[in-house]
Amino acid sequence: LHQKIRDSYMHPQFVSDVMKPLQIEQLMDQEVVNLSGGELQRVALALCLGKPADIYLIDEPSAYLDSEQRIVASKVIKRFILHAKKTAFIVEHDFIMATYLADRVIVYEGQPSIDCVANCPQSLLSGMNLFLSHLNITFRRDP
Template identity: 80%
Template sequence: MLGENGTGKSTMIKLLAGKMQPDDSSIKVPELNVSYKPQKISPKSQCSVRQMLHDKIRDAYVHPQFVADVMKPLAIDNIIDNQVQDLSGGELQRVALALCLGKPADVYLIDEPSAYLDSEQRLHAAKVIKRFILHAKKTAFVVEHDFIMATYLADRVIVFDGVPSQKCTAYP
């Protein structure tokens, strides 16, 4: 999903994730088995990265395929013993992406996965997401402002257009 700031991309993802309800109660949002990585990540946990991964995605966290396809390329092992509240924005983003992909779901909703990541980390993240979704044969909706990353990830692009925060339309 591409579009200017304020055109509703994150709102759409939140609606699909069940984190928001539509303004019009007659609109029915399908109930989906989703894994959601929000746009804004705030480190509230008082534990280590290792403990958080163990608590939240234990089965994936110890699975050799997940370790090889997600954990290693995202360099999670470099920060595994760090406290979550001490992570930088980029480190937190990588952990959030691993948590999202580690949760079993039919649809993955990933809001701005390249935020806070440097150029090299953006490439790794894009490859991780694409490989994971293709191998798992799942669907992902990804909100992205980095056009190169978005076009690399996407089979289809939805462009949100309009006057930001006022009237917007999504075009497939």
């Protein structure tokens, strides 16, 4: 990490927004081969966010994380993107994490990896209702 994201690693905002919540310091003295899947995922997320970019592409940030770490990772990503004033495209299958992170969603229709079409970006409510309509489910709407 020291070599890969040297500038970010020393930046106080990055330390408070990313490194501390993901508990990266606790992993620094360990060999990579000894890290668990969740620990590797947290390091990968810190590496991704530590690289300067205009757009961040993040695929399945919840992979290998337990439920508590998923919440932490969601908050880290959202806080980092807001503070850095960047854009992120996040592919996520954890419904709760996706709804927390998203302000706009793209819903795909069809058979995955065979015949699939992307819809236009839309609000979270519209996108989720479109997705759930394929399962004959809608969000509850109280009057």
